[in-house]
Amino acid sequence: MKYDIHCHLTGYTYCDAKSIIKECEKKKISLIINGLNVLDNLKVLKLSKLSSNIHASIGMHPTDMFDSGFISQVIKNKNSIVSIGEVGLDYKERIDNSQRIIFKKIINLANKINKPLIVHSRNAEKEVLEDLKSSKVPIILHCFSGKRSLIHEALANPLIYFSIPASCEYSEQFQELIKLVSIEKLFCETDSPYLWKYELNTPLNISHSYEMIAKLKSLKLKDCEQIIENNVNKVFKITEFKNN
Numbered sequence: 001m002k003y004d005i006h007c008h009l010t011g012y013t014y015c016d017a018k019s020i021i022k023e024c025e026k027k028k029i030s031l032i033i034n035g036l037n038v039l040d041n042l043k044v045l046k047l048s049k050l051s052s053n054i055h056a057s058i059g060m061h062p063t064d065m066f067d068s069g070f071i072s073q074v075i076k077n078k079n080s081i082v083s084i085g086e087v088g089l090d091y092k093e094r095i096d097n098s099q100r101i102i103f104k105k106i107i108n109l110a111n112k113i114n115k116p117l118i119v120h121s122r123n124a125e126k127e128v129l130e131d132l133k134s135s136k137v138p139i140i141l142h143c144f145s146g147k148r149s150l151i152h153e154a155l156a157n158p159l160i161y162f163s164i165p166a167s168c169e170y171s172e173q174f175q176e177l178i179k180l181v182s183i184e185k186l187f188c189e190t191d192s193p194y195l196w197k198y199e200l201n202t203p204l205n206i207s208h209s210y211e212m213i214a215k216l217k218s219l220k221l222k223d224c225e226q227i228i229e230n231n232v233n234k235v236f237k238i239t240e241f242k243n244n
């Protein structure tokens with residue numbers, strides 16, 4: 001089984017999302033759909049009920065207006081979600097202290113309900129790593145584009161993992177990240193429908209991440225898939241989750 005641990009199926013029409021889910025079932029691709037705000041999270045929870053291969057992660061994107069209802073939404077749905085995300089810091093357009101206050105609140109929440117965090121960071125990698133020191137749960141840095149010294153700093157925290165986007169097919173920066181990080185610390189993602197320079201991105205592109213990791217780690221594709229499946233089970237406890 002392949003896993004796309006970070007995609008946004010709510011970026012398509014409901015009908016298209018349903019047909020993508022069907023196609024993923026056929027191709028043995030399991031998804032963790034990430035929510036961006038309280039309303040988006042409701043759609044994620046609804047989509048996650050369509051198939052046992054689809055899991056929900058609910059979040060509050062740093063570029064969205066913070067909604068205090070988010071905290072109670074997470075607590076209410078804690079048995080239906082595998083992680084909290086997408087959350088994080090984004091200083092590309094706006095640098096203000098409120099983002100950090102909210103991020104710290106969300107880290108505390110993850111500690112309290114013992115769910116991993118899927119974290120976005122843009123132009124704020126240093127601050128993200130600083131704040132994550134208080135996390136007691138596994139952290140997945142999605143599309144991490146910090147420089148080499150920050151990757152090493154992140155690796156010093158044993159709870160930190162990285163997810164590699166399908167765009168690693170053409171992005172040297174992500175190829176470098178694969179080389180620097182042990183495969184036991186890697187996941188694959190598409191961030192679809194975003195982050196793709198060709199046609200519309202969908203989770204079906206996840207094979208690009210797997211192929212590049214297998215190539216750069218000199219592994220057979222099926223061994224690469226097995227190791228990453230082990231990482232998914234360890235961090236997201238998906239097998240236990242299905243039995244609940």
Ligand SMILES: [Zn+2]
Nearest residue numbers: 006034086191
């Ligand atoms: Zn995303």
